[in-house]
Amino acid sequence: MSGRKIKWGIMGPGNISRKFASDLIQSENAELVAVASRTEGKAAAFASEFNAARSYNSYDDFVQDPDVEIVYIGTLHPQHKECVLQCLNAGKAVLCEKPFTMNAEEAEELIKVARENNTFLMEAMWTRYLPAVVKAMDWIKEGKIGEVNMLTANFGFNVGWAPDSRLLDKKLGGGAMLDAGIYPISFASLIFGTQPTNIKSSAQIGETGVDEWFSALFEYGNGKTAMLNSGVRLSLSNDAFIYGSEGYIHLPNFLFGEAAYLHRPGSDVEAFKDDRELHGYIYEAEEAMKCLREGKIESSVMPLDETHDIMKTMDTLRKQWGLEY
Template identity: 35%
Template sequence: MIKWGIIGLGNIAMRFAKSLSYTKEGKLYAIASKTKDKRDSFYEQYNCDKVYEDYYELLNDEEIDAVYIALPHGLHKYWSIEALRHKKAVLCEKPVGLNAEEMKEIKKEAYLNKTFFMEAMKTRFIPLIHTIKEILKNNEIGEITNIEANFCNNVTDIKQGSYLLDKKQGGALLDVGVYPLSFVMDMIDSEVDQVKSHMEINEAGVDSYFKAILTFENGVIGTIEGAIDRNKERTAIIKGTKGCIEIPIYNRPHKVIVNLNNEESYKIEKELEFDDMYAEIKEVHDCLKELKLQSENLSLNESIRVMNVLDEIRKTAKIN
């Protein structure tokens, strides 16, 4: 049985704890938060063995095998590295850090400590994503020409002081942009050659909207959008020379529509197993059982690769 600790007890941590409860290989053993109300509420709901107000106390608990880090973005690198130094396997919520350099530091520590690390980019592990990649591999829609994905929300209840409004760690690109970016890069077997992007900055000084056009070395064009100030139907479209694939709610898909140029079309539906976080937890359990230091589906280098492009989007952005 893999015993988990959770550092940071926001809404995403609650979803993780619920997903973890569906597994047979792992259990929630300990939680840590600096906020008493959160600790009390979480314990009452999930009834774990240990409750800590100090993160180091949790990391020093020798009973814990793995740690889920659900803190604000700017704290991901520091506590991932501390957990690795305490020989705890780490599943760190996305984005894995603020930039590629932070992920490179995490990779170094994972190797030095011979300890497992994975970014919690849940989309990569959902079964239907693997089905889509098989469709592409089988050339059913021909050569890919374009791919589009967006993640646009109108977040109206951002509290003053929220990390989303922090100039260092806030904004749409870091919070939601990693979803379409990681999805597009997962689907295209090529490196990004050129990036063109623009951002809109809100009164708090963070990007409330961005759009980026990625040109891959093989000629494929990827277009991604993200927002925290507007809504848009969340979907991905992969266009090829023989047809296209539509993926509604691509970040946790349960349906795919394949439209072929000969006017044939078909639909594939696969319900999520329990929920959208279960598959990534199962991946961690499988990797730990096989004594792996990283996942083949989302390696340390792959997280660096995605963050490199995110850095380039930020660097090349024309500001409105």
């Protein structure tokens, strides 16, 4: 893809922002011009590492930078709402890292402001744009596995017993749901194109009050189901299987989208392998830049209404577990 170079700013130069920036600077379509952090010296170090022209210790000053067209927000989960609002109200387009917000109410507020301000806003659900996931969706649209009836998807890892870590801190939105579970939940939304009509779930709530792991059965009517598992204190296989009436698709380690395999009765397995050298965050950035060049205020790949609906589904799950942030 090529076109007018888009100028980026990054708010919150943490680990996820470092991965995003390392991809972004490889794009001929993008330029990282500014970085902001409330921690003294952190933005300057990040800007130096990625050759950004300016760094800010104040978000107020950062959003007034006239060169910044779009902001990637990689702050901690509970800060997303405040940061997105600050950018939108300054007229900056926004690509906000998942989870978009802490709950559906916050998501609804941000979407309302973006639409009222006629300003681009998108959730950074990077997996949607990975070539292997795109290939799987192409196979489905081409009818290669017939009608999709069942999905299984897992994403989990074991952070160990670290009660002081962000992942187990309830005040910081820790737990499986927002850090890991959102991926299979969003993937189910992508595959079925809607939210479940019925949800059955179970979660392990640990000593720090967060969901350490959970399982959920989503029902969509007509026998269609998604079985989803996630955890931050439980290592899982992290594969996804999409089962149709005429075959199935296997996405090993689906979150990272390195390969996709099409299985059809009586046919050899068709394999797609992604040999990219970058992390893969570049694809969501390219989508956001494409939207900006075309004058769009949201992406058709990750629509704002779907982001809001996914947050409502996650609220339903937390309500079943009695979990409030």
